[in-house]
Amino acid sequence: MKYLKFLLLCIPFSIAGYYLKWNSTLTFFLICFAIVPLAGFLGSATEEIAVYTGPKFGGFLNATFGNATELIISFFAIRAGLYEVVKASLVGSILGNILLVLGCSIFAGGLKHKELKYDSQLGSFTATMLLFAVIGLSIPAVFTYHVSEKLVSSDYENLSIITSVIMLIIYILGMIYSFKTQNDLYGVEHAEDIDSKWSLKLSIVILAACTVLIAYESEILVDTIKPMTSSAGISQMFVGIILIPIVGNAAEHSTAVIMALKNKMDIAIEIAVGSSLQIALFVIPISVLISLFFTPMSIVLKPVELFLLFSSVLIANQIVKSGRSNWMEGLKLISIYIIAAAGFFIIG
Numbered sequence: 001m002k003y004l005k006f007l008l009l010c011i012p013f014s015i016a017g018y019y020l021k022w023n024s025t026l027t028f029f030l031i032c033f034a035i036v037p038l039a040g041f042l043g044s045a046t047e048e049i050a051v052y053t054g055p056k057f058g059g060f061l062n063a064t065f066g067n068a069t070e071l072i073i074s075f076f077a078i079r080a081g082l083y084e085v086v087k088a089s090l091v092g093s094i095l096g097n098i099l100l101v102l103g104c105s106i107f108a109g110g111l112k113h114k115e116l117k118y119d120s121q122l123g124s125f126t127a128t129m130l131l132f133a134v135i136g137l138s139i140p141a142v143f144t145y146h147v148s149e150k151l152v153s154s155d156y157e158n159l160s161i162i163t164s165v166i167m168l169i170i171y172i173l174g175m176i177y178s179f180k181t182q183n184d185l186y187g188v189e190h191a192e193d194i195d196s197k198w199s200l201k202l203s204i205v206i207l208a209a210c211t212v213l214i215a216y217e218s219e220i221l222v223d224t225i226k227p228m229t230s231s232a233g234i235s236q237m238f239v240g241i242i243l244i245p246i247v248g249n250a251a252e253h254s255t256a257v258i259m260a261l262k263n264k265m266d267i268a269i270e271i272a273v274g275s276s277l278q279i280a281l282f283v284i285p286i287s288v289l290i291s292l293f294f295t296p297m298s299i300v301l302k303p304v305e306l307f308l309l310f311s312s313v314l315i316a317n318q319i320v321k322s323g324r325s326n327w328m329e330g331l332k333l334i335s336i337y338i339i340a341a342a343g344f345f346i347i348g
Contacts, residue, residue, distance in 0.1 A: 010034040024227035031221045036250045039069040045207035069248040076222040088240030094276040096245040098312040102272040103333030109260030110327025118265040120323035127320040133280035160299035164285035171281035
């Protein structure tokens, strides 16, 4: 955070760039750089509050605010009708966590410690739940592509709503189960890794202020997507699946790498896989339900998104259940992410 705080200087410049009609590409990236430290402080404030409130309520806060940035950006993108950007950004968050975050963590930790060992049982529940979530998200697309000529708009919407409600129920039941059996499953703080630096009152104020600022920056970020993609000549798909997820998860990414460097891979894996699970079971269904207040959004994903999701989750399950890894496996994950990013940039 001591380095991320310097990016707070981008907040006034991003606002000035938006209202003074600076170059759209420059303004877009200024907004992105402004959101990065805000997301970091939001996560830190949540962890600080968790220290005071105890593991159960702390776990609930972390599960709720862990991906607040992605949810806020999704809300404004839905309101603007950028549904493909919304779905791409949420899929990109899952891919980024599994391939980029987990890959960088294993690569960095493996270079320092040669072989990384961790509890294969600790993250297996989360990894298995993530596989279930991806299968659930894929079912609407499978039926849609199989009988697409017979479906009308309301059918897409109804199937998406049913799927979203079921996913949310599983998410809630999963949290209840985890609170009773495993205190560290849904982002409950690791007391040995968190020192209380702020008072409870200050933490709440920072949490509220960051939430408001992220909401404001997200709103102007969405407004700059169309002009930026037009002037820069890149697709909205690339912006959604690569750029926005990196912005929303940058602070969380650094935490996972730091934990891996400390040879605490159990925490790094939980950050990467657990965050992906929150996106799949909570943020995506909530986004679908939020869209009902505007124009309903289906949960149907593109074939390339489904392929990458399945492949990534299967890889994550193998890594988690093996109980050991090395820098070469991390490099493979990063390579897959770079190839996918290049594909979305060139072809997307």
